[in-house]
Amino acid sequence: MKRSEFLKNSSLFAAGSLLSGTAMAASAAEKEQSKAANQPFKLDYAPHQGMFSATAGKNFLDEIKYMHELGFRSIEDNGMPSRSVDEQKKIGELLAKLGMRMGVFVVPKGGNGANSLAAGNPDFVDIFLKGCRDSVEIAKRCHAKWVTVVPGDYARKLPIGVQTANVVEALKRGAEIFEPHGITMVLEPLSDTPDLFLRFSDQTYEICKAVNSPSCKILYDAYHQQKNEGNLINLMNLCWSEIAYIQVGDNPGRKEPTTGEVNYKNVFKWLHEKGYKGIVGMEHGMSKSGKEGEVTLVKAYREVDSF
Structure with missing residues (x-):
């Protein structure tokens, strides 16, 4: 050559x-x-059914598996009580297999406009307590440790102090049902309507202190509290001893973080530095639909988790 x-x-x-x-x-x-x-996030964010159905399909079990692949380690399912016993068990078994946690579901008829706990009506309280007993059995099947309770609307014919006492007494009886099972009912102050009795973090803190039970704590939904009172980090800090569960959604719009005015990267950094090991429920809609929306959703959480 x-x-x-x-x-x-x-x-x-x-x-x-x-x-x-x-x-x-x-x-x-x-x-x-x-x-x-696809690594787990720094905080334990919990999606709900439908957030990844464009990719994973309509079967919730398949969607849970896909959530795990994306790095999520918990789920939420407000409607768990409406699922069949068999489906509840299958969800619990899959979560245990994947090493994932079950977030909140809503206590059936756990206080609403039709049977407000503020009214002090014994029939309303009985409905609430039945919901608590039913929730214990549901929680056993899906391995849930937290259940959501909303006391319902104001009973405006009664003085506010009497209403508060009525709510406290009902919740004490609910806590007695949950305590032996290590389940915590988390009270959620909401912003949906001014008719709701429970709206503010300090009000919920006062009630939890009065109930004085490890099974009665606060569900702090930053979306609702941004609307009701703002000052998120400071008020969370003041009420910290009674907060057992966090939910989020940006405002305005109630979509994923980065779509509104809340600086969730700073909020999540504060939670992480505070040593929060609980669940952060993704209690919101999505700014885009389909697979594009799913990609946008995960990208948003990776962004606000990069503190």
Whole structure:
């Protein structure tokens, strides 16, 4: 072989090796990025059914598996009581297999406009207590440790102090049902209507202190509290001893973080530094639909989790 041809072939081989090495390095980097993208988050964010159905399908069990692949380690399901006993058990078994936690579900008829606990009506209290007893059995099947309670509307014919006492007494009886099972009912102040009795974090804190039970704590939904009172971090800090569960949604719009005015990266950083190990429920809608919406949702949570 002529020297010129040898040098030419050698150069081509070296260039090919360099390109091959570069491609391999790029492929390895992509694999590492993909692996990192599916790692668990710093906080334990919990999606609900339907958030990833465009990719995973309508079967909730398949969707839970996909949530786990994306790095989520908990779920929420407000409507768990309406599922069949068999489905509740299957969800619980799958969560246990994947090492995931079950977040809140809503206590059936746990206080609403039709049977407000503020009214002090014994029939309303009986309905609430039946919901608590039913919730214990549901929780056993799906391994839930938290259940949501909303006391219902104001009983405006009664003085506010009497209403508060009525709510406290009903919740004490509910706590007695949950305590032996290690289940915590979390009271959620809401912003949906001014008719609701429970609306503010300090009000909920006062009630939890009065009930004085490990089974009666606060569900702090930052979406509702941004609307009702703002000053999120400071008020969470003041009420911290009674907060057992967090939910989020940006405002305005109640979509994923980064779509509204709340600086969730700072809020989540504060929660992490506070040592919060509980669940952060993704109690909101999505700004986009379909698979594009799912990608946007995960991207938003990776962003606000990058503190």
